[in-house]
Amino acid sequence: MTRVNLLLAALLLLAATLAVMAGARGFSPALLADWVSGRDPAAAIILFDIRLPRIFAAASVGAALGLCGAGLQALTRNPLAEPGILGVSAAATLGATLTLYFGLAAAWSWALPLGAIGGAGLVTALLASAAVRTRGMATLILIGVGLSSLAGAAMALILNFAPNPFSLSDLVNWTLGSVANRSLADLGLTLPFMVAGAAMLLTQRRSLSLLAIGEEAASAHGLDFRRTQIAVVVGTGLATGASVALAGAVGFVGIVAPHVVRPWVGHDPGRALVPAALAGAAMLIVADMLVRLLPTDTELRLGVVAALAGAPIFLLIALRRGTVRHD
Amino acid sequence: MTELIAKGLTLADRLVDAEFRLSPGELVVIVGPNGSGKSSLMRLLAGQGRPDSGAVHWGGHDITRLSPIERARRLAYLPQRTEIAWPIAVADMVALGRFAFGGGEVARGADETARWLDEVGCAALARRSTATLSGGELALVALARVFAAEAPLLLLDEPAAALDPRRQIDVMTRLVARSRAGQGIAAVLHDLNLAAQFADRIVWMKDGRIVSESRTDPSVIASRAADVFDVAIHVEPGMGGHASGLYIKR
Numbered sequence: 311m312t313r314v315n316l317l318l319a320a321l322l323l324l325a326a327t328l329a330v331m332a333g334a335r336g337f338s339p340a341l342l343a344d345w346v347s348g349r350d351p352a353a354a355i356i357l358f359d360i361r362l363p364r365i366f367a368a369a370s371v372g373a374a375l376g377l378c379g380a381g382l383q384a385l386t387r388n389p390l391a392e393p394g395i396l397g398v399s400a401a402a403t404l405g406a407t408l409t410l411y412f413g414l415a416a417a418w419s420w421a422l423p424l425g426a427i428g429g430a431g432l433v434t435a436l437l438a439s440a441a442v443r444t445r446g447m448a449t450l451i452l453i454g455v456g457l458s459s460l461a462g463a464a465m466a467l468i469l470n471f472a473p474n475p476f477s478l479s480d481l482v483n484w485t486l487g488s489v490a491n492r493s494l495a496d497l498g499l500t501l502p503f504m505v506a507g508a509a510m511l512l513t514q515r516r517s518l519s520l521l522a523i524g525e526e527a528a529s530a531h532g533l534d535f536r537r538t539q540i541a542v543v544v545g546t547g548l549a550t551g552a553s554v555a556l557a558g559a560v561g562f563v564g565i566v567a568p569h570v571v572r573p574w575v576g577h578d579p580g581r582a583l584v585p586a587a588l589a590g591a592a593m594l595i596v597a598d599m600l601v602r603l604l605p606t607d608t609e610l611r612l613g614v615v616a617a618l619a620g621a622p623i624f625l626l627i628a629l630r631r632g633t634v635r636h637d
Numbered sequence: 638m639t640e641l642i643a644k645g646l647t648l649a650d651r652l653v654d655a656e657f658r659l660s661p662g663e664l665v666v667i668v669g670p671n672g673s674g675k676s677s678l679m680r681l682l683a684g685q686g687r688p689d690s691g692a693v694h695w696g697g698h699d700i701t702r703l704s705p706i707e708r709a710r711r712l713a714y715l716p717q718r719t720e721i722a723w724p725i726a727v728a729d730m731v732a733l734g735r736f737a738f739g740g741g742e743v744a745r746g747a748d749e750t751a752r753w754l755d756e757v758g759c760a761a762l763a764r765r766s767t768a769t770l771s772g773g774e775l776a777l778v779a780l781a782r783v784f785a786a787e788a789p790l791l792l793l794d795e796p797a798a799a800l801d802p803r804r805q806i807d808v809m810t811r812l813v814a815r816s817r818a819g820q821g822i823a824a825v826l827h828d829l830n831l832a833a834q835f836a837d838r839i840v841w842m843k844d845g846r847i848v849s850e851s852r853t854d855p856s857v858i859a860s861r862a863a864d865v866f867d868v869a870i871h872v873e874p875g876m877g878g879h880a881s882g883l884y885i886k887r
Contacts, residue, residue: 387722387723516736519733520733520736521722522721522722522723522725522730522733523719523720523721523722523730523733523779523782524716524718524720524721524722526680526685526716526720527714527715527716527719527720527779528733528736529685529705530683530685530709530713530714530715530716531709531713531733531734531736531737531782531786532705532706532708532709532710532736532737533705533736534704534705534706535705572723576725576726576729577723577724577725577726577766578723578725578729579722579723
């Protein structure tokens with residue numbers, strides 16, 4: 311298991327190194343060489359103010375979404391669960407766009423991350439209160455789908471009433487998802503929430519492994535189900551809200567990353583958490599690198615690439631589910 | 638060692654004023670028709686859910702007030718249905734039985750599970766994925782998981798229902814051996830033959846009530862079976878007060 315983590319960490323480092331060297335003119339170590347020799351003062355600016363913050367943003371968003379997906383899947387015992395499905399991402403996006411729509415984000419830099427986390431927190435609180443009353447997980451997923459649709463409808467309402475084409479394009483940009491032009495300050499605003507959420511999820515590793523045998527048997531073996539449920543739901547709210555605040559809506563990483571690493575950890579849902587985070591980080595770094603390398607006139611959005619690659623994989627998993635016994 | 642004592646357990650439409658006692662070192666078998674409240678009784682005894690009235694006590698503690706970990710260290714419970722959400726390895730599933738004993742224990746359990754798998758005759762399955770097991774094999778692995786908890790009391794809901802005749806006898810023999818070694822075991826069984834041959838005490842249930850408790854004398858079993866199941870049975874007397882076998886007459 312530690313071997314899997316080391317391997318994935320090495321892959322992540324490789325992806326990050328490649329991404330540092332990737333620029334408008336393809337891969338080139340020239341910029342790194344310039345910086346090391348001190349020949350070109352612009353090299354340091356490009357590396358530390360443009361490329362590295364972008365790579366860190368992609369990595370932290372990917373890690374948060376991969377971890378949240380793995381945690382929610384373990385909790386719901388459903389390989390198709392992820393923040394997007396439970397309406398957490400949609401609510402966070404709604405919270406973020408509300409702060410944009412009312413101009414709060416322009417006036418105060420904390421408004422947007424707090425709006426996104428507030429939206430995510432509200433939905434996770436609703437989910438948690440529903441979860442305390444209902445024991446079935448199918449109900450929880452249905453409630454999430456309902457909340458997701460509601461948040462989508464509210465988004466459409468905001469777009470409908472957007473005051474002018476400029477703010478409309480601002481709002482649309484947000485829903486597409488991107489890590490372009492993120493500064494270290496943006497990272498500083500959101501990273502603490504991601505770390506706090508991830509820490510909450512990671513405390514539940516063993517409990518999530520035990521939950522594989524079902525709620526009743528797990529609770530008989532000593533699982534405090536309610537505590538696990540609340541920790542996972544609140545941790546997901548924090549980490550997903552913060553990642554939406556940083557990058558907008560980026561879908562499917564939360565499904566694909568855990569799915570890819572699961573066979574490497576013997577399908578143990580608790581042991582899949584850390585590898586899913588590492589894989590999610592590496593996947594988004596590579597996806598963002600593709601976004602930068604592909605020669606398109608208009609900037610291609612990270613969220614669009616992630617969805618185009620992720621949605622077919624989601625469908626494949628859904629179609630193949632029949633071959634594995636679930637309940 | 639401490640007894641598990643249930644008094645006046647009542648659960649709407651399922652259980653009426655049930656009294657039950659389980660002591661270390663005994664093997665109690667609970668029998669009764671479908672829907673007679675056996676599983677509801679087991680679930681409440683295991684502290685899963687609260688009764689409408691009445692309570693289950695272990696050593697002076699209300700079982701529903703113990704923390705899940707404290708409860709799991711005192712009694713292990715095998716639900717009737719074995720669920721497994723992910724295709725994890727058999728050895729990993731058995732190791733989950735060590736959950737209540739801390740982090741290191743679960744990891745170490747993965748190597749030491751052989752002993753519990755061996756006990757249910759499934760040592761060869763250790764590396765198999767649980768998704769590839771038959772229903773009976775899965776039931777045996779779940780039993781090994783419950784054995785792995787090594788709690789002083791075991792509550793087993795139909796541990797033998799999915800098993801072939803040989804495996805049923807092996808499992809019952811293991812339960813007898815464990816109870817002689819000091820564990821208190823309560824098991825729900827549908828097979829009166831197994832109950833008559835292996836139990837120390839039989840608890841008969843009907844319509845949510847515990848209607849009687851009996852020893853395993855052949856004549857008593859015959860008359861209780863007639864009352865509770867509405868069938869006539871013939872019991873072959875055997876050694877030491879136990880029946881050697883029985884058959885149901887048409």
